Amino acid sequence: MPATGPSAGPATPGGPPAVLDARALNRALLARQHLLAPAELTPEQLTAHLVGLQAQATDPPYYGLWTRLADFRPEQLSTLVEQRTVVRIGLQRGTIHLVTAEDCLTLRPILQPVLDQGLKSSYGRRLTGLDLEALTERGRLLVEQAPRTFQELGGLLGADHPDHDPAALAQLLRARLALVQVPPRGLWQxxxxxxxxxxxxxxxxxxxxxxxxxxxQLRRDDLVLRYLAAFGPATVADAQKWSRLTRLAASVARLRPQLVEFRDEQGRTLYDLPRAPRPDPGLPVPARLVAPFDNLLLSHADRSRILPSEHRTRVMTANGLVPGTLLVDGLVAGTWQVLRQGATASAVLRTFADPDRTTRAELADQADRLLAFAAPDAQQQEVRFVAG
Known part of the structure; x- marks a missing residue:
């Protein structure tokens, strides 16, 4: 039986680390993501605990908080955006995340290598021969005069560099400056x-x-500890997948005296915080609707603890879109979307297998809650199940 207690360590003193199977890892992840029961946190506190919410589109962070908090309302997060308490900025994996203002200021320098590498791999050749420092300072002046879109920035910088791709010039600024997206971007719907x-x-x-x-080193170590608190137990490869930082094995080695170790069923070493929750693998869990692009699905090198391999291509699409997902017994078992047509709002639940009566009722209840949250003004609301 896998070790499951909050301070579980090796099976015997000095013996090999205990093995955590996929179900144990699933329950631990759901507990830390506050998907077993609503979090007793404010939206700002939960955003900080999760080390941000992935936010390529405007609304996914709202759904991410809705599924984890009781009685969450969209205006709660919109107000935080308007008050500059949370911001949208490129961070982990170079993607847009919604994070607290404090995390914006502290995490952005740590993750600078991720942005640098993304710029080099995607646009490096198109920036050859340019004075990058001068361009960066010119861009800083432009965006601090007034908030600007990348299209505007590309046009303004391109006027002085007609032989270079305007999109590459704009992306240079995204990588080298800590650019935040300002309202109304980031407001609900x-x-x-x-x-x-x-x-x-x-x-x-x-x-x-x-x-x-x-x-x-200390800053990177702290980031690893925060990752484990929200996503552990995890391997070094998992932490690197989540952040896209490299050389995190050195951080784990420094932190090792304050961590506990396990093995997964493939023999890989998992690291964790001693007091982090590791519920009983047999714990029943409620059906959930998880936000599009939710980091729950994107933050491990091996995602099988939450996303069965046979469903991966149905969720991780070729064009990089990640739909909202259904969790049944803690695992991805379908997708969802809200559709509006005239006065009717529909929650369309696409299940990968026919759910039993109890599961269907749980999912329908979650979909009713979703419609009340996402489309309270709709004259008609309906839940539709579609075989997927």
């Missing part, structure tokens, strides 16, 4: 292009000073 300014300008505070040596 709002659209339109994203306009950017610097985090320093928007928040009225400087970024953490770039660190080297021991200070940089």
């Amino acid at each position: 709002s659209g339109g292009p994203a306009a950017h300014t610097t985090a320093e300008q928007w928040l009225g505070r400087p970024l953490d000073t770039p660190a080297t040596g021991e200070q940089e």
Whole structure:
């Protein structure tokens, strides 16, 4: 039987680490993600605990908080965006995340290598021969004069560099400056292009000073600890997949005296915080509707603890879109979307297998809650099950 207690360690003192099977890892992940029971946290506190919510589109962070908090309302998060308490910025994996203002200022310097590598691999050749420092400072002046879209920035910079791709010039600024997307981008059910300014300008505070040596190590170590608190137990490869930082094995080695170790069924070493929750693998869990692009599905090298391999291509689409998903017994078992047609709002639940009567009722109840949250103004609301 896998070790499951909050302070479980090796099976016997000095013996080999206990084995956590996929079900044990699933329950641990759901507990830390507050998907077993609603979190007794504010939206800001939960956003910080999760180390941000992935946010390529506007609404997924709202759904991410809705599924984890009791009585969450969209205006709670919109107000935080407008008050500059949370911001949208490129961070883990180079993707847009909604994070607290404090995390924006502290995490962005740590994750600078991720943005640098993304720029080099995607646009490096298109920036050959340019004075990147001068372009960066020119861009800083432009976005601090007024928030600007990447299309605007590409046009303004391209006027002085007609032989270079305007899109590459704009992406140079995304990588080298801490650019946040300003409202109305990020407000509930709002659209339109994203306009950017610097985090320093928007928040009225400087970024953490770039660190080297021991200070940089301490910052990376702290990031690993926060990852384990929200996503562990996990391997070094998992932490690197989540962040896209490299060389995190060195952080784990430094942290090892304060961690506990397990093995997964493939023999890989899993690291964890001693007091982090590891519920009984047999714990029954409720059906859930999980947000599109939710980091629950994107933060491990081996995602089988939450996403069965046979369903991966149905969820991780070729064009990079990740739909909202259904969790049944803690595992992805389908997808969902909300459709509006005239006065009718529909929650369409696409299941990969025919659910039993109890599961169907649980999912329908969650879908009713979803419609009350996402489309309270609809004159008619309906839940539709579709075989997928």
